[in-house]
Amino acid sequence: MLSILIPIYNFNTTNLIKELNNQLVILNIKYEIRCYEDGSTRFTDQNKACCNTIKNMVYKQINPNLGRQEIRSLLANEAKYNRLLFIDCDNIIKHDNFIENYL
DSSP states (O other): OEEEEEEESSOOOHHHHHHHHHHHHHHTOOEEEEEEEESOOSSHHHHHHHHTTSTTEEEEEESSOOOHHHHHHHHHHHOSSSOEEEOOTTOOOOOTTHHHHHO
């Protein structure tokens, strides 16, 4: 059981979210991906549209901007599972077994 927590600020995360979700589906584990837009003004439509197509996804737009520490605390407090993986929104997953290696 894994909660992946992604704070977003003005970045298109569609590729990141799709790759993470693909790896999680293959592993067949209980998971959630939480993406919280922290006062973003750009890419919110693209991120929301992507998130709405993925199972086990929680997407929120937070306004005004909470800042780095506060948004991470909010994500952790609202996470469904005890195992937390924070990923910055600008990360690129380069390996097909990233999640498997993490676990």
